[in-house]
Amino acid sequence: MSTAPPRRPSIAGRLASQLLLISVLWALLAGLCVWLVVQEEVDELLDETLQASSQVLGQLLRQQAPMPSEVADGDDLSTHFAWQLVGPDGTLLHRSPLAPVKAWKLPPGFSDWVDDGSDGDDWRVHVRPLPTAAGPGWLMVAQTSAERKEVRTRVGLASAFSALLVGGLCMVWLNRRARRELAPLDQLTVALAQYDPFDSRQRLPEQQRRELVEIRAAVLELGQRLAQRVANERAFSAHAAHALRTPLAGMDAQLAMALREAPPEARGRLQRTREAADRLRRVVTALLTLFRTGMSLRWQRLDLSELLTLLPLPDGLALDVPEQAWVDADPDLLAAALINLLDNAWRHRATRLALRCHTLPDGGAMLELADNGEGVPDWQRVDLNDALERQQYEGRMGLGLMMADLVARAHGGDLRLPAADQGFLVAMRLGPAPD
Known part of the structure; x- marks a missing residue:
């Protein structure tokens, strides 16, 4: 029973896999690096924006007349921004609608503050001094941490996706370039397959x-x-x-x-x-x-019955050959193979040998030689088939089967030994003749 040869990876396939792996890893690493850098830069940009907003709001509060302690909800269109004006004694003087009702008590500069109320909002707060009517006060401008996180996520994802996209495009380009560079190797392989x-x-x-x-x-x-x-x-x-x-x-x-x-x-x-x-x-x-032909085929249309009459047949071996048994083959090579197969049958005490010929769908031919000799045990027949398939002739078979298999392979076929109820059966497949 024949087994399929193991599939071996090609250079192009391995190179493409390595390029894919390297590109994916590079894209992931680049995306991670871009993500980390973007997070830091976005935080700095948001802090600078918050500081600039504090400066603008401070200028407006200095120029504005006395205001109520709280701005109406309709006057504030922001849902992620809040501010408080705290007096010198820490009392809340003014605030935006989103700002907590309790004054922030934070040092100057940037600080993170967590609301202990029911909503539990997190804030990024910038504190700057601002003179008030009661004395030096504090202006506190804040932005929700959720808004900052959303901005960082969007910018980071966009940057990482861009890095991955660039990595994927590089992988496709490198793969196509590698296949183009390996094309001469494929052309040389085709030339070697036809080289004699x-x-x-x-x-x-x-x-x-x-x-x-x-x-x-x-x-x-x-x-x-x-x-x-x-x-x-x-x-x-x-x-x-x-x-x-x-x-x-x-x-x-x-x-x-x-x-x-x-x-x-x-x-x-x-x-x-x-x-x-x-x-x-x-x-x-x-x-x-065999050596006169040198395995160089001269295809001819042959009548097997006529060819067998020209061969030196062993004494005492009768042949049964069908009429009009025609095959396309090299006459000298086929004669050399048949001489050895007939001699094998005679040596194994065969007295009659029947030759059958069948035309195959691909245009080739199947020659079957069945004798009434001693035959071989089934285990030996299996071993001979394995040796024929692997072309491991030495020490496993005689000259006759080896030469017949070489002739069959020269004709694009092979030699097999099917099971037989009596005697020995040889099946020689010949490939179709070239146009």
Whole structure:
């Protein structure tokens, strides 16, 4: 059962997240700093306003004729401002309607006063000397603490919101700028996905960023080393396969003559030796075919029944091939894979193998080879499927399944081993042919 690979965060995603976090923290910190600074400045501004109001009111009281001890409610339009004129002996001479009926007893300058009455208003009071008819008195001008708090809150919220808005705009701009700077990396990724180090005509596009220039140079160097190593291995394998074919053909001829001349009691051993040599010949043929193509596909429309007649089939293995079984594939690569799969079935004591072909919705094909051999235990089949999916061939499977899977992947497909009631079942999926 296949499992989805873990999702790894991208550089752009991580950078965007970091920018978002930094912008939010910066905006919150800036908003807090602005809030604290604005609170202090607003308090100073309100105190200066209160002091200026005290000066203006003092000048008016000096110029005004004797007034009643209290101003009528209709004459006072303010709901957050009050004043008192207190005589030298602390008696209340005049007051505004909102001012308490009890004289404030506060030192000169600014003071905070809490009303002990039922309304319990808090006041910010400014006290200044003012001569009266009875002698030196005191003018006390006050503003409610609620009004001051409301002003501070409005100004602070507006300033903090402005800081947050600036931080958000900076985050959006930085995010777009970062994505624009990472665009060449995405373009290089697309170019690398299409890059074939074995095609000398193909080149990676030049890069303008210094970091990407170094990555491109490293990839080109790695591709050249890989291409050279694969070319050397391919040449060695091709020469080795060619060198083995001639002696194997001679061995087969000598074993055939020995079978005719040998006594009956020795023919069984000679026959098994000839079968082993024949199997080695088929493996060499498959390897030679595979390395001759070099996994470079030459797509053709193939008739499977006709292709199978050209393959070296094991003795004693009967094939059931449907008529008009057509697929799009590379003939040499598909022949190499089928040779190995047929040899696998023969080695596991299969006497009959049925080949079925189905056309897939995407235009590809599914080849199923079912034999009546010994098969494998279910746990081993699961392990083989896992090895095929991960392409971990070494130590977990033989040459036949590995080569068939490589051929299927070269055609844009894969190899799987479904459960079978009897024998062994191989499903080779081939992708659609290019236009």
